[in-house]
Amino acid sequence: MTSARRPSAAHTQGARPYVSGADEARNHVRSAPRPRLLAAFLGSVIAAGLGLVVFSVSTVSLDDITAMDSGQVLALATCLVLIVLGEIRPVMGSSMADPLGVTLSTTFVFPVLLHFGLVPAVILHTIATLLAGLVARKAMIRNLFNVAQYALSVGAGWLVLAAAGIRPTLSDTWTPSTLSDLLLIVVVGAASFVVNDFLVATAIGLMAGISPWTQFRSDLRFQATVSAAQFGLAPLVAVLMEYAPAFVALTVVPMYAIHKSAAASVRSEHQAQHDDLTGLANRKRLIEQATEAINDALRTGEPCALFLLDLDRFKEVNDVLGHPVGDEVLRRVARRLEGALRPDDLVARLGGDEFAVLARRVRDAEAAVTIAERVRAALDAELVIDGQLIDLEGSIGVALVPDHATEYEVLFSRADVAMYLAKADRTGVEVYDSARDVNSTSRIGLISGLRNAIEQGEIELHYQPKASLADQTVTGVEALVRWNHPTRGLVPPDEFIPVAEQSGLMHRLTDVVLDLALTQVAKWQDQGMTVPVAVNVSFRDLLDQTMPTRLAGTLERHGLAPELLTLEITERVLTADMDRARITLQALCDLGVRLSLDDFGTGWSSLRLLRELPLAEIKIDRSFVSRAAVVEEDAVVVRATTRLAHGLGMHVVAEGIETAVAWQAIKDMNCDTAQGWHLARPMPSGRATEWLSERLLGRVPVGHP
Incomplete structure (x- = not known):
C-alpha cells in the first residue's frame, strides 16, 4: 500500500x-x-x-x-x-x-x-x-x-x-x-x-x-x-x-x-540546510548529520571521520580573475568533491573556500588519509574556466571518532587544528595529533614552560659555521635555537617552535633569539672577529610590521651594522599573506639586513616572487645537496638553482655538505658558500668562539676543513 x-x-x-x-x-x-x-x-x-x-x-x-x-x-x-x-x-x-x-x-x-x-x-x-x-x-x-x-x-x-x-x-x-x-x-x-x-x-x-x-x-x-x-x-x-x-x-x-x-515545504527546508551557491549541505546540516554519525559510531564501534578542507591560493583566483570565476570554481569543486567520495559521505560548504566532509564507516586513520588523498587528487585535475587554466590544491585536516573526539564541537576543532598544520607544513593532509595541538593538555603545559623559559633565560643558541667554497675561508655562522630545560635538558626545536607559532609566543621568542645572536656577534667583534650571523625567522614574524622597528633598535643597542645579520625565511612565506609579508620584507631590506630564502626546492615558489622580493641569498635544501655528488637529478637541480640565483644577483648557500666528495662536487657546480657537518657541527657559544678564533685569528691555518 x-x-x-x-x-x-x-x-x-x-x-x-x-x-x-x-x-x-x-x-x-x-x-x-x-x-x-x-x-x-x-x-x-x-x-x-x-x-x-x-x-x-x-x-x-x-x-x-x-x-x-x-x-x-x-x-x-x-x-x-x-x-x-x-x-x-x-x-x-x-x-x-x-x-x-x-x-x-x-x-x-x-x-x-x-x-x-x-x-x-x-x-x-x-x-x-x-x-x-x-x-x-x-x-x-x-x-x-x-x-x-x-x-x-x-x-x-x-x-x-x-x-x-x-x-x-x-x-x-x-x-x-x-x-x-x-x-x-x-x-x-x-x-x-x-x-x-x-x-x-x-x-x-x-x-x-x-x-x-x-x-x-x-x-x-x-x-x-x-x-x-x-x-x-x-x-x-x-x-x-x-x-x-x-x-x-x-x-x-x-x-x-x-x-x-x-x-514548497521541501524547498524551504532545503534552503535552510543547503548552501545557495554550490547546493551542498551547509553548516547546520553538517552538525545534524555529524551528531547522528558520532552517536552511531559510539554505538556500533565503527569509526567515522570529519575532514575540513581549505583551498590553497583561492584568494588569488578571486583577486585576479574576479568573483564570478571564483564562484564557478567553488561550484566545480563541489561537484568534484561529491564525485570523489563514497555514496554515504556528506559534503558541506562552510563558507568561503572552506569545505567539510563527513565520512561514515572509516576503518582507521590510514583509511581516512586514503579518502583525503583521493579528494586532493580530484582537485588536482585540470580545471579550465573561460579558457583560463586554474591550478587548485587543498589542505585537509582529519579527525576521527572515537580516537580524537566523541562530540561534534571537539571533533570539528581538532579537524581544524589538523587542517592548519596541513596548510602550514604544506603536507596536503594531516591527521589530528594531540602532540601538535596547542590546546591539548600536554601542549598547554609546554606553552607555559616555553613562556617561563623565555623569561628565565633558558633559551640558548648553537652556531654552525659557513665557509666560502672558492677560498675556504669562514664567512659566518647560522644561529640555531635550543631550549635548555632544567629537567629535560635540550628540547628539540621541532617540538617547541610549532608551539610558539600557534600560541602567539613566536614574536617574543624571535626577539630573544635575535638579541642573543647579536650579543654574541658584538662579543666576537670586540675580540677582533667579524662574524656575520644568520637567524631563522617564522613567517608569522613577517606578518608583524613592527618587527623592522624593533630589530633596528636591537642593532643600534649592540652597535652592529645591519649587514652582519641575515634573516632566513622559508618558502612558506611565499604562500602566506604575501601582501603583509612583502611590506615587512621590504622594510627589513631598507634597514640593510640581508634576506635569505631557506630550504629552497622543498616547497612552492613563484619565480615572479623570487624576482620581486628583496632577497640577497638562496639556500639550497640539504636533500639535494647531500646527494648531488652521486645522483644526477639532484646535481641538475643544484646547478640550475645556482644559475638562476646568480642570474638574479643572489648569493647561493649549499647546506648539508657532510663529505669531502660532496664539498668538491658542490664547489664544481659554482655554489658560493658551504654549510654542513663536514665543516663543523652546531656548537654552543663557547665552543663556537674557540673554533672561530682558531681560524680567524691565525692560530690554525685557514684551509680545507
Missing part, C-alpha cells in the same frame, strides 16, 4: 541521487558495508511481498468483477490512473538519504483498501508500481522491492481492519460512517506508515552502513506530514466511491494541493 518512501535499498545512495552509471554500479548490493545482510533482507521482503501479491491475484473471482456496477468500475479505474500518476510524480524529499521522494499514490490506494479490501489495493498498487518502473527504467530489483514493500504495507493496514472485524471485498464494500470508524482509519494508516517506513529505513540503513533507526528518524517529520495529509483524504475518497464515484477524479485537486504544499 502506500509508501511514504519509495526508493529501494538496492540502488539508493546515502548522500545524493545518481548522476552516472558509475555511481549506480558503486551502489550495488555488493558494495554495501554488509552485502550479505542486505541481500538477505531484500530477499526476505521481496519473497514475502510477492507472496502476498500472488495470493491476492489468485483470490480474484471473475464473478466478483462481473458483478460490479458501473460506479464501482469507474471508481477503481479512476483510482488506478491516479495511483499511477502518484507513483510517477513523487514529492522530492529534502533528505539526501531518500533522493526519490514521497509518492502520492497513498491518497488513492488507502481508500481502495478501506472500501474494496486487500486484494484490489494490492493489485492496483502493483500495476501502478510496475508501470512507473518501466517509465523510469528502474532496475528489476528496485521494482520488485517497491512492489513487495507496498504489498506488505497494505497487508499491515488490512490486518488492523480485520482485527476490528472489517473485511471489505469487491462484493462486500465498506464505507466509514461514524467517528469510531475515523479513529480506526487513523490506526490503519499508522500501521501502514510504520511498516512502510521501517522496511525502507532498514534497507537504506544496510546500504549506507547506518542504523535503521537513524535512517527512520532522518526525515520522519517530512514523511509523516505528507502521509498524514494523504491518509486524511482517504475517508472522503471512500465515501465518494460509494455515493458519487464520478467525483473521485475531483480529488486530484487536493492531491495536487498536497503536492505543491509539500514541494
